[in-house]
Amino acid sequence: MKQRIFSSIFLGVLACWGALSVIAEDRYLYFTWEITNGTIYPLGFPQQGILINGQFPGPTIEAITNDNIVVNVINKLDEKFLITWSGIKQRRTSWQDGVLGTNCPIPPNSNWTYKFQVKDQVGTYTYFPSTKIHKAAGGFGGFNIAQRSVISIPYPAPDGEFTLLIGDWYKFNHRELRRRLDSGKHLPDPDSLLINGQKNAAVFTGLPGKTYKLRVSNVGLSTSFNFRIQGHDLKLIEVEGAHTIMESYSSLDVHVGQSVTVLVTLNGPIADYAIIASSRFTGPNLLTTTATLRYAASNTKSPIPLPQGPPINDVQWSMEQARTIRLNLTANAARPNPQGSFHYGTIPVVRTVILANSEAEIDGKLRYAVNGISHVNPNTPLKLADWYNIPGVFDLNTIKDVPPPEGTLPKLGTSVIGFTLHDFVEIVFQNNENYIQSWHMDGSSFYAVGFDHGTWTPDARKTYNLIDGISRYTVQVYPKSWSAILVSLDNKGMWNLRSAIWERRYLGQDLYLRVWNNEQSLYTETLVPPNVLYCGKAKHLPKS
CATH class of the missing domain: 2.60.40.420 (Cupredoxins -  blue copper proteins)
Known part of the structure; x- marks a missing residue:
């Protein structure tokens, strides 16, 4: 009798647990x-x-x-x-x-x-x-x-939102652009900027007196832009998943691969106002495109003069603005604990990696390299090779943690840097070229803690923001400058760290971070998906 009662209770608990799980x-x-x-x-x-x-x-x-x-x-x-x-x-x-x-x-x-x-x-x-x-x-x-x-969100709930995808665009077909790169030539300069796939045509309509959230992303191949709205301030609230201290800006620089979110209040006279994106750091070739912020019932353009962006090649202006973008320590993000509860500035760094980008010529063709290695993707995905221990695909010795001695000739290779799960790492991006860089990391966000001109040295750590640096996944590196990030590598897997500037990535400014430990657990990494595609040296493997 007791056993039947216990069994009934046990089954009841299981049923409740199952219901709760659903x-x-x-x-x-x-x-x-x-x-x-x-x-x-x-x-x-x-x-x-x-x-x-x-x-x-x-x-x-x-x-x-x-x-x-x-x-x-x-x-x-x-x-x-x-x-x-x-x-x-x-x-x-x-x-x-x-x-x-x-x-x-x-x-x-x-x-x-x-x-x-x-x-x-x-x-x-x-x-x-x-x-x-x-x-x-x-x-x-x-x-x-x-x-x-x-x-909760750390700002008043907006009355609506708009997504703005802004990026450079070419008149050439993507196949023609690829042929140029494959033949060892640079891409031409872009022909235009677009907003949501349109030049000077997109319209966003809102009600007077209301506040709207604008999600703005740089989806281009190579061009940073400055974003501004005629007669309206931009209140920055979020950068790539992190809530920011809510500062108001007249304009914002957004670099390739980056995203920002702003609040805009329609507090002007009823009219059509220009949304403007103009290129940054493109020499004398200024690209500009517009869209329209339309107050409902408007039938006229605003007479207010169009706002001017910063000087096209003014690096200092952009760097100083970047330093003002800081993490809101008391705000919640996706979880109820405040963003500031992770005290990244107090965590010991276990490893420093310095990555220097460079333009190179290898076998008579244009290439780009990181620490002297121009990355080549093997026919077998690195993740499959790692999981199934397939030899001859990659090793952890091709690319080093620091740039090679000056004068070392760059070479082709498959660049993978090995880390242990939960390593807390300092990565310095050193840009000795005259062109702005943009670096993107898959698998983890990181804290952008420092930017400055010249060559990074250990003394630069004294300038790091170790309290409220913004957490993000794409960071710009200004010409002849460096940027530093701190990252907790707590996501097991094979993760791409790449130039967001497509010509550079396509021609070798690309590498992978292998984040690994020897424990196979579903708590740290899922098994091979049953629908996984096999190719290269993994093609012979049986399907799951």
């Missing part, structure tokens, strides 16, 4: 995306673009913290294709990162389904093709993550 499970969002070529007219004449479900730019994903995202990508192109999710950390799931170091590309006329969770994330992100130079033809879009209703 109730507590985070929601799923399902998408089917058909990738096709199509005719687009961003510059007023027909061009071949890459469309997602017939759209250019692609559809915006609107998610909530901890949502599970399932995207079935059907590749109708005549080339292999991948999408990467810029800024999505892929907790435990580097299998879903969508770069050549983690995934075999999707063959033409086939499909592959991404499955991942936006675990403990909030903010403004993007997605785009990671293969070849497909991004130059489209295939990109917004990826917005709202906070859960139980988590």
Whole structure:
């Protein structure tokens, strides 16, 4: 009798636990995306673009913290294709990162389904093709993550929001651009800037007196831009998933691959106001595009003079602005604990890596290198090679932690730096060239703690912001300057650290971070997905 009672209670507890598990499970969002070529007219004449479900730019994903995202990508192109999710950390799931170091590309006329969770994330992100130079033809879009209703936001709830995808654009087809790079030539200068795939045409309409959230991302290939709105201040509230101290700006620099979120209050006379994006650090070639912020019922343009951006090549202005962007220590992010509860400035650094970018000529062709190594993607994804212990794909000795001695000739190689899970690392990006750089890290956000001119030395640590440096995933490095970041590598996997400037990435300014420990646990990394694609030396492996 007692055993039957115990069994009944035990089964009842199990039933309740099962019910709670179902109730507590985070929601799923399902998408089917058909990738096709199509005719687009961003510059007023027909061009071949890459469309997602017939759209250019692609559809915006609107998610909530901890949502599970399932995207079935059907590749109708005549080339292999991948999408990467810029800024999505892929907790435990580097299998879903969508770069050549983690995934075999999707063959033409086939499909592959991404499955991942936006675990403990909030903010403004993007997605785009990671293969070849497909991004130059489209295939990109917004990826917005709202906070859960139980988590407060550190600013008044806006009355609406708009997503602005701003980037440079070429009149040349992406295949022609790729042929130029493959032949050892630089890309030409971009021909224009676009806002949501349009030049001087996009319109965003709001009600007078209301406040709107603008999610602004640089989806271009090479060009930083300055963003401003005629007659309106920009109140910065978030940078790449981190809530900022809410400062107001008349304009903001946004570098390649970066995202910012601002509040704009429609507090002027009813009119149409110009949204302006102009290129930065492009010498005498100033590119400018506009959109319209329209007050509902407006039928006239504002008479206010158009705001001027900073001088096109003024590096100091941009660097000083970057230093003012700081973390809101008391605000919640995706979780209820304040952002400032992680005291990154007190954590001992276990390793310092200094990465110096350079332009090179190898075998008579243009290449770019990091610490003397110009990265080449092997036919076998690094993640598959690592998981299955496939020899001859990569090693951990090709690229070093510091630049080689001056005069060392650059060479081709597959660049992978090995780290232990939970290493707290200092990375210095040293830019000895006359061009601005933009570096992006997959798998982790990092704290941008320092920028300055010249060559980094250990004494530069005295200038670091060790209290409220902004947490982000893409950092700019100004010409003849350095930028320093601190990062906790607490996400096991194979993670891409790359130039966000496409010419440089395509020609070798690219590497991977192997974050590893010898414990195989689902708490730190998922198993191989059952639908994983195999290629290269992994092609012979049995399907899961």
